[in-house]
Amino acid sequence: MKYEQEQEVLRFSFEGEFDNLSVMRIKDESIALIERFRPKVLKLDFADVTFVDSSGIGYVLARYQQLRKWQGEVVLCNLTRLNQTIFEMSGIFQIIRYEKSEGRK
Template identity: 45%
Template sequence: MRVEKKKDVLTFYLNEDVDDYQISLIKEECIRLIDSVHPAKVILDFSEVSFVDSTGIGFVLARYKQCAANQCELVLRGLNQHHRVIFAMSGLFHLIKEEACL
């Protein structure tokens, strides 16, 4: 995972599979950075992600709750069609919006 901070936006560039193993490697860093940086907006970029499982959905939902507690916006970016189906079925799009890649 690569992280970028520009002005008041914190972007996490996720890669590979967003599954139980990968989440165990990145979760604590994401939590720490969001809590310490206090961004106005957090972007989870899925452009380089090939697979998302239920742990990945839980991770996104937990970051949504963390961002809500920190009064910042969470958006998803770089979703492919498979990701959109998974997130739509989970109901995440009722809480989190998708942003087009720049």
């Protein structure tokens, strides 16, 4: 996981499979970064993610709950068609916004 913090936006970029093993590797670091920066917006960039499973969806929901403590927003960015379908089936877009193409540096 890579991260960038700019003003009130914190961006996490992921790559490869977003499954139980990868979530376990990044969970503690991402929680700590969110607590440190307390962003108004957390953007999760999935441009380089090849696969998302239920653990990945759970990770996103947990970050949503974490940011709700100070009225922060989570935004999913750059999902592949397959990953977008997986997230749509979960119903997550009822509470989390999706941006099809988030500008990347």
